[in-house]
Amino acid sequence: MKILLLTPDLPYPPESGVALRSFGILRGLREAGHEITLLSFASGEPPVESNPLNGLCRQIQVVPLPSHSRRKRLLKMLTSRQADMQHRLASEQFETALNTLLHGENFDLIQFFGIEFGRWLPLFQAHGKVVYDAQNAEANLQQTIATIDRKQPRRWLSALYSSAQARRLRRFEGEICRAVDLTVAVSDEDKQLLLPYAGAPVHVVPNGIHVDDYRPPVPSRRQPYSLVFSGKMDYRPNVDAIEWFCAEVLPRVHKSLPQARLIIVGRNPQAQILALANEHTQVTGWVESVQPYLHAAGLYIVPLRMGSGTRLKILQALASGCAVVSTSIGAAGLHDEALASLQLADAAEDFAEAVVALLQDDAARAAIGRSAQSSVRKHYDWSALLPRLLAGYRSIGLG
Numbered sequence: 001m002k003i004l005l006l007t008p009d010l011p012y013p014p015e016s017g018v019a020l021r022s023f024g025i026l027r028g029l030r031e032a033g034h035e036i037t038l039l040s041f042a043s044g045e046p047p048v049e050s051n052p053l054n055g056l057c058r059q060i061q062v063v064p065l066p067s068h069s070r071r072k073r074l075l076k077m078l079t080s081r082q083a084d085m086q087h088r089l090a091s092e093q094f095e096t097a098l099n100t101l102l103h104g105e106n107f108d109l110i111q112f113f114g115i116e117f118g119r120w121l122p123l124f125q126a127h128g129k130v131v132y133d134a135q136n137a138e139a140n141l142q143q144t145i146a147t148i149d150r151k152q153p154r155r156w157l158s159a160l161y162s163s164a165q166a167r168r169l170r171r172f173e174g175e176i177c178r179a180v181d182l183t184v185a186v187s188d189e190d191k192q193l194l195l196p197y198a199g200a201p202v203h204v205v206p207n208g209i210h211v212d213d214y215r216p217p218v219p220s221r222r223q224p225y226s227l228v229f230s231g232k233m234d235y236r237p238n239v240d241a242i243e244w245f246c247a248e249v250l251p252r253v254h255k256s257l258p259q260a261r262l263i264i265v266g267r268n269p270q271a272q273i274l275a276l277a278n279e280h281t282q283v284t285g286w287v288e289s290v291q292p293y294l295h296a297a298g299l300y301i302v303p304l305r306m307g308s309g310t311r312l313k314i315l316q317a318l319a320s321g322c323a324v325v326s327t328s329i330g331a332a333g334l335h336d337e338a339l340a341s342l343q344l345a346d347a348a349e350d351f352a353e354a355v356v357a358l359l360q361d362d363a364a365r366a367a368i369g370r371s372a373q374s375s376v377r378k379h380y381d382w383s384a385l386l387p388r389l390l391a392g393y394r395s396i397g398l399g
Helices: 017-031 070-078 092-104 115-127 138-149 153-179 188-197 236-256 291-296 312-319 348-359 362-380 382-394
Strands: 002-007 035-041 059-063 109-113 129-133 182-185 202-204 226-230 261-265 281-285 299-302 324-326 342-344
Touching: 002 017, 002 092, 017 035, 017 109, 017 129, 017 312, 017 382, 035 092, 059 092, 092 115, 109 115, 115 129, 115 153, 129 153, 138 153, 138 236, 153 188, 182 188, 182 382, 188 202, 202 382, 226 236, 226 291, 226 312, 236 261, 236 348, 299 312, 299 348, 312 324, 312 362, 324 348, 348 362, 362 382
Parallel strands: 002 035, 002 109, 035 059, 109 129, 129 182, 182 202, 226 261, 226 299, 261 281, 299 324, 324 342
Antiparallel strands: none
C-alpha cells in the first residue's frame, strides 16, 4: 500500500510518546513492504546520514512548528466554541504541503497521529481510507485534569479551562470518530471511552517499543537508592505527577532513606519543575538518550494521577529491567502479565512504603526486573503488535 503518515513531530529521534509510537508503526509498515510518505512538523530537516527515516520513507516533508501565543489561543477560545487543540497545529505551510501531496499522489491510506490533525479531515477524506491514531481519549483526559485541579485553590483557573476544554473536545473527538474509516486506540480503556461516539470501528493497538533497544548492559551497574522518572516535562500529567511525588511521597521516603535521590529526565522542564532541583533531586532537561538513566536506576517511579492509554515510559523501564512502582492510573492499559511485574500504590503513604521496601531489597528488584523484561517482550515489542494494526487495516478493506 501507499501510505501517508501525519505526525506532530518527527518520529526520529523518538523524544516523545507520540514519536516513539509513530516510529514503531512507520518502521513496521516499511518492513511489511508498504511505501511510506511522511509529513511532519519539526524544527529542521532530518540529517541525511544519521536519521533512519530517510531509509524507511519514500518521501519526507517537514514544516516548522507553528507558534501560537497563549494570548492568541485564549482569544480564540473566548471567541469560538472550538477546543484549543483544534488550533494548536494550525499552519498555512502544513495545509499547503498536505494539499500538494494529496493532489500529486494516490494514497491507499492516510493515518494521522493525534487529535490536532482532525482540523484537516475535510481535505483528505476524499483521498483514501483515513485512520485516526488516538494518542489519548482527550475529552476524558481533560475532565480528569479538571477534577484534580479543582482540589487546589491555586489551580482553580486551570480547572475551569480544562473543564471547558473537555466539553469542546468531546464534540470535536466525536466529529473525528464519525468521519474516519477506523479509529485506533492504545488501550481497551480508551476504546470504551471512544465507542460512545458511535463512529468508525475502534481497534486497539497498544503502545509498543523495540525491546532490544533497551537491553541493559551486562553486568548491570545500578545506582543504589536512585529513583528515576522520565517524560516530557511540559506535559501536564507529568508535571502533576512529579509535583505530587516531591510534595507527598519523597519526604516520607527520606524519613527512612535520607540517601534516596530522585532524577527527573525529560525535555522542556517548566519553571516549577526546575525549582525542585536540590541536593536530593536532579532535573536533567533534554537528554540524547533515556537508556543510560534507566539502566542505572535503582527504581523507576510512575506517580501519574491523570492520563490515558498505555504509558510508554513504563514499557521503556520494563524493557530496561527496572523494578517499577506506579499508581493504578500510571499502569492503566497494561496486559495482566506486565501488570504483575509492577508494584502498585495510589496513596502517598503506600507509594512511599513500596519505594522504601524495594530500595532495601536488591534481590526483589532484580527478580522483578527479569520478569518485567520477559513480559514486555512478549506483549509490547512491535514485532508482536504490528500484526494487530494490519488486522485493523484489513477490517476496512485494506491489505
